Amino acid sequence: xxxxxxxxxxxxxxxxxxxxxxxxxxxxxxxxxxxxxxxxxxxxxxxxxxxxxxxxxxxxxxxxxxxxxxxxxxxxxxxxxxxxxxxxxxxxxxxxxxxxxxxxxxxxxxxxxxxxxxxxx
Amino acid sequence: xxxxxxxxxxxxxxxxxxxxxxxxxxxxxxxxxxxxxxxxxxxxxxxxxxxxxxxxxxxxxxxxxxxxxxxxxxxxxxxxxxxxxxxxxxxxxxxxxxxxxxxxxxxxxxxxxxxxxxxxxxxxxxxxxxxxxxxxxxxxxxxxxxxxxxxxxxxxxxxxxxxxxxxxxxxxxxxxxxxxxxxxxxxxxxxxxxxxxxxxxxxxxxxxxxxxxxxxxxxxxxxxxxxxxxxxxxxxxxxxxxxxxxxxxxxxxxxxxxxxxxxxxxxxxxxxxxxxxxxxxxxxxxxxxxxxxxxxxxxxxxxxxxxxxxxxxxxxxxxxxxxxxxxxxxxxxxxxxxxxxxxxxxxxxxxxxxxxxxxxxxxxxxxxxxxxxxxxxxxxxxxxxxxxxxxxxxxxxxxxxxxxxxxxxxxxxxxxxxxxxxxxxxxxxxxxxxxxxxxxxxxxxxxxxxxxxxxxxxxxxxxxxxxxxxxxxxxxxxxxxxxxxxxxxxxxxxxxxxx
Numbered sequence: 001x002x003x004x005x006x007x008x009x010x011x012x013x014x015x016x017x018x019x020x021x022x023x024x025x026x027x028x029x030x031x032x033x034x035x036x037x038x039x040x041x042x043x044x045x046x047x048x049x050x051x052x053x054x055x056x057x058x059x060x061x062x063x064x065x066x067x068x069x070x071x072x073x074x075x076x077x078x079x080x081x082x083x084x085x086x087x088x089x090x091x092x093x094x095x096x097x098x099x100x101x102x103x104x105x106x107x108x109x110x111x112x113x114x115x116x117x118x119x120x121x
Numbered sequence: 122x123x124x125x126x127x128x129x130x131x132x133x134x135x136x137x138x139x140x141x142x143x144x145x146x147x148x149x150x151x152x153x154x155x156x157x158x159x160x161x162x163x164x165x166x167x168x169x170x171x172x173x174x175x176x177x178x179x180x181x182x183x184x185x186x187x188x189x190x191x192x193x194x195x196x197x198x199x200x201x202x203x204x205x206x207x208x209x210x211x212x213x214x215x216x217x218x219x220x221x222x223x224x225x226x227x228x229x230x231x232x233x234x235x236x237x238x239x240x241x242x243x244x245x246x247x248x249x250x251x252x253x254x255x256x257x258x259x260x261x262x263x264x265x266x267x268x269x270x271x272x273x274x275x276x277x278x279x280x281x282x283x284x285x286x287x288x289x290x291x292x293x294x295x296x297x298x299x300x301x302x303x304x305x306x307x308x309x310x311x312x313x314x315x316x317x318x319x320x321x322x323x324x325x326x327x328x329x330x331x332x333x334x335x336x337x338x339x340x341x342x343x344x345x346x347x348x349x350x351x352x353x354x355x356x357x358x359x360x361x362x363x364x365x366x367x368x369x370x371x372x373x374x375x376x377x378x379x380x381x382x383x384x385x386x387x388x389x390x391x392x393x394x395x396x397x398x399x400x401x402x403x404x405x406x407x408x409x410x411x412x413x414x415x416x417x418x419x420x421x422x423x424x425x426x427x428x429x430x431x432x433x434x435x436x437x438x439x440x441x442x443x444x445x446x447x448x449x450x451x452x453x454x455x456x457x458x459x460x461x462x463x464x465x466x467x468x469x470x471x472x473x474x475x476x477x478x479x480x481x482x483x484x485x486x487x488x489x490x491x492x493x494x495x496x497x498x499x500x501x502x503x504x505x506x507x508x509x510x511x512x513x514x515x516x517x518x519x520x521x522x523x524x525x526x527x528x529x530x531x532x533x534x535x536x537x538x539x540x541x542x543x544x545x546x547x548x549x550x551x552x553x554x555x556x557x558x559x560x561x562x563x564x565x566x567x568x569x570x571x572x573x574x575x576x577x578x579x580x581x582x583x584x585x586x587x588x589x590x591x592x593x594x595x596x597x598x599x600x601x602x603x604x605x606x607x608x609x610x611x612x613x614x615x616x617x618x619x620x
Contacts, residue, residue, distance in 0.1 A: 009263060015270035022279055054259070083262035105266040105302050108273045 001121065002027045002045065006037035006063065007052040007081070012104075016050075019108035026112060034058025038066055041073045048119050049073075051098075053082030053089065061096060068097040079118050081106070131228060148237035151227050155180050155196075158227070167218075167239055170211040180235070183208055185215040187607050190535075196222055196233065198513045205240065217244045251316050258309045265305070269298040307439035311422070314446040319366070320594035321450060323508055325359040325474045325500035326367060328392045328400055335371040336390065342376060347384040350375075355393040359474045359500065360400045361507050362451045367471065370447050370455075373440040374404040374467045381408035381465075395470035399453065403468040410461040419457060420445040444469070452511065474503045491515035492602065493534040495525045495551065496569065497544050501591075505538060505598075512599050522546040526554060529561060536605045537566045538598075552584055565605035569593070 003026055007013050013030045020028045029044070031037050034055050041049060049067065051060035058066070060080055067073045080093045083104040090101045100118035102111070138159065142149040148164030150157050156179050165172045168183055181189050188206035195204045201223050208218035217240045225234040272295035274280055276288065283291060313319050329352075336350050343350060360367075371390075378388040386407040395401030411419065422442045448455040448469045459465035492509055496502040497520045509516045517534065519525035522545045528534075537555075541548035548568060555561045568588045587601040 009267070011267040012263075012270070015267060015274065018274050018279060019270060083259050083266065104262055105269040105298075108270045109277045109279070 001025055001047045002029070003048050003050060003115075004029050004031065004037060004040055004044070004046045005050040005081075006031045006034060006055065006060070008032055008055040009052075012052075015108055016111075019106075019111045020115075022109070023112035023116075034060065034063035037063050038070075038073075041067055041076065042070065046076055048115070049076055049078045050102075050115065051078060051080055053080050053093070061092060064093065064096045064098055077119055079115060135228075148235075150175075150180075150235050150237070151225070152180055152233040152235060153227070153230055155233075158232070164237060167237060168208065168210050174211075183237075185209045190606050191603060192220065194513045195220075199224065200513075203238075208237065208239075217241045247316065251312060254309060254312045258305050261305050262302075265298060265302055269295065269302065272298055304439070307443060311439055311443050311446065314443065314450060319450070320596050321363040321366065322593075323361055323363055323451070323504050323595050325504055326362050326364055327357075328360055328402065329354045329357065331364070331367055331371060332390050332392060332402070335368055335375060339372065339375050339379065343379050343388070346379050346382065348379045348382045348386050348388055351387050351389045353389065353391040353393075355391065356400060358400065360471045361474045361504055362453075362471045366447045366451065370444045370469060371402065371404075373444045374402075374469075377440065377467070378404050378406035378408070378465075382406045383408070395468075396454075398473055399470040400473050401468055401470045403466050405464060405466040407464045410463050411457065411459040411465055412461055416457050416459060420455065472507065474500065474507070491517055491534055493517050493519060493525065493528055493537045495519045495522075495537060495543065495548070496540040497521060497542075498540070501540075501569075508595050508598060509602075512602075514602070520544075522550055525551050529555070529558070533560055534564060536602055537564055538602070539566050539568050541568060541570045555584055565608070567598075567601050567605050 005016050020026050031040055035058050051063055053060040064078050078098045080098050080101040082101055093101050102114055142161035146163055148167040149161045150164050151159040157175050160172055160175045165175055184192050185207035192206055203219045203221050205219055207215045209215050219238045219240045221236045223234045225232050272291055276291045276295050382388055389405040391403045393401050420441045445455050451471055453469055453471040455469040457465055457467050492514045494502055494505050494516055502518050506516050517528050519528045522543050539548045555564055565586045566584045568585055569591060571591050586605045589601055
C-alpha cells in the first residue's frame with residue numbers, strides 16, 4: 001500500500017517513518033507541507049494520504065478540500081493525524097471527505113494497524 | 122388581592138427601594154406588565170440613557186432582538202436563576218448581560234423585579250481562558266508526540282535491542298509521557314465540560330449494554346490487577362444520556378475500583394432503580410474504604426487521597442471531577458458511600474427516559490405556545506421531549522400526519538420539529554398543509570431527518586428554516602429551534618446542518 005504523509009514537524013516525520021516502516025507492506029513517502037502533499041498526490045499514485053491537521057500555509061483541512069475537489073485525487077482516502085481532538089474538528093475533517101481522524105500523540109507501535117483499521121484494509 | 126397599604130406606607134417603601142437601588146452597582150428595574158415602572162441610576166448608566174427616559178419603556182427594548190424570545194421563555198418559566206443574554210443600549214449597540222428575574226408585589230400589583238449585570242468582561246475572560254487552554258494543549262501535544270513516539274519505538278525494540286537498564290529507563294520515561302498525555306487530555310476535557318462546550322448527544326440508552334461493553338474493555342486491565350467483575354442488573358428501562366460520556370463515567374469508576382481492589386478481589390457493578398425517575402449505577406469495590414472527611418473532597422480537582430499511591434496507580438486526580446461534571450451536565454447526581462476497611466461504593470444516577478405521554482402536556486389554557494414534535498419513533502420523541510423541556514419549551518407530540526394535523530387545528534405552535542418519514546405520509550404533506558392553512562403560514566419548521574435533502578429544500582418550502590441530520594447534538598437542535606422561533610434564517614445554515 002502506497003501512503004503519502006504530510007507533517008510540518010521534522011521530528012514527527014522521523015517517527016512516522018520509523019513507526020510506519022514496522023508494517024512491511026506500507027510504502028511511505030513523507031512531505032513537509034500541504035502544498036507538497038497536493039503536488040505529490042497529483043503526480044504519484046497513492047492508496048491513502050495521512051495529513052497533519054495544523055500546518056503553516058495550507059493546513060490539513062484546506063489540503064483535504066483541494067484533494068477532494070481535484071478529480072485526479074478525489075478518490076484517494078484521506079486520514080487526519082491531529083493534535084486537536086474537539087468533536088467539531090473531527091466533524092470538520094469528516095465533512096471535508098476524510099475517512100477518519102487519528103490523534104496525536106499516537107502509539108508508534110500500533111499506528112500502522114490503526115491506520116489500516118481506519119482505511120478498512 | 123394584596124393590600125396596598127396606606128399612602129404613607131407606600132411612600133416609605135418607595136423611598137426604601139430608591140435608597141437601596143441607588144446604592145447598588147447592578148441595574149435594577151421593576152416591571153409592571155413587562156414595562157419599566159421603576160429603574161435605578163445603574164440601569165440607566167448600563168444602557169446609556171437617563172432614568173427618566175426608561176420609565177414606561179418595554180423591557181424588550183433593552184434586549185437584543187434575537188434574545189427577546191429567550192427572555193420571554195425565561196420569564197414564563199418563573200426561574201430565578203441568572204440568565205445570560207445580550208442587552209441593547211440606547212445607541213443600538215449590544216453587550217453581554219446576566220438577568221435575574223423575581224416575581225414580586227410592587228404597589229399592590231404583581232410585578233417583576235429584575236437585576237441586570239454587565240458580564241462582557243467575564244465572557245471575554247472565559248473566551249480567552251478556553252482559547253489559552255486549547256492553544257497550550259495543542260502546543261504541548263506536538264512535542265509530546267515526538268517524545269512518546271521515540272520512547273515507544275525504543276522500548277519496543279523497533280530500533281534494535283537496548284541493554285536491560287536502558288530498556289527499564291525507557292519504560293519509565295514512556296509511562297510518564299503517557300501520564301502527561303492523560304493529564305493534558307483530562308484538563309482539556311474538564312475545561313470543555315465546565316465551560317459547557319461539550320455537545321451532548323442525548324439518546325435513549327440501554328444501561329446493561331453500556332456496562333457490559335465497558336466491562337469488556339476493562340477486562341485486560343482487571344486481569345493485570347487479578348480482579349474480577351460481577352454484574353447485577355435489576356432494571357432494564359432506558360435512560361437518557363450521551364453514550365460516549367456515560368461510558369467515560371463508567372470507565373472512570375470501574376478502573377478506579379479495579380486499581381484500588383486487593384488481588385483476588387471482586388468489583389461489583391449494579392444497575393437498579395434510583396430516585397424517582399432515575400436509574401442508578403453503582404460500582405462497589407473491596408478496597409480499604411474512604412473516611413467520611415475524605416469523601417467530601419473526593420470529587421474536587423486534583424484530589425488524591427494518597428497522592429503517592431494514586432500516582433503509582435496511574436491516576437491524574439481529575440477523573441472523579443470529570444465524572445461529576447459529566448453526570449451533572451446530563452441532569453444526574455453522583456456520590457460515594459464508604460467505610461474504612463469495608464470498601465467503597467461509587468454511584469451515579471441519570472434520568473430515565475420518561476414513559477410516553479409524560480411530555481404530551483399543556484392544554485389550550487396554557488398561554489405559552491409550545492413546540493410541536495412530529496416524530497413517530499417513540500425513543501427519539503421522548504429524548505426530544507427531555508431536551509426541549511430542559512430548555513424550558515412546552516412540547517406537544519404527534520406521531521403521525523393525522524395527529525399533527527389535529528394538534529395544529531387545536532393550537533398554533535411556536536415551531537415544529539418534523540420527522541420527514543411518517544407512518545401515514547411524508548413530512549412534505551404536512552408542509553403543504555401548513556402553507557395552505559390560514560393562521561399557520563408563518564410557523565417555522567425544523568426538519569429532523571436521517572438523510573440529507575436530495576435537492577435544495579427551500580425551493581420546495583420556505584417554511585423549512587433548517588434541515589438537521591440525525592443524530593444531531595443537543596446544542597445544535599436548541600440553536601436551530603431558537604433561531605427558528607426568533608425568525609432568523611441563515612440561508613447557508615438552512616441548506617444543511619449535521620452534528
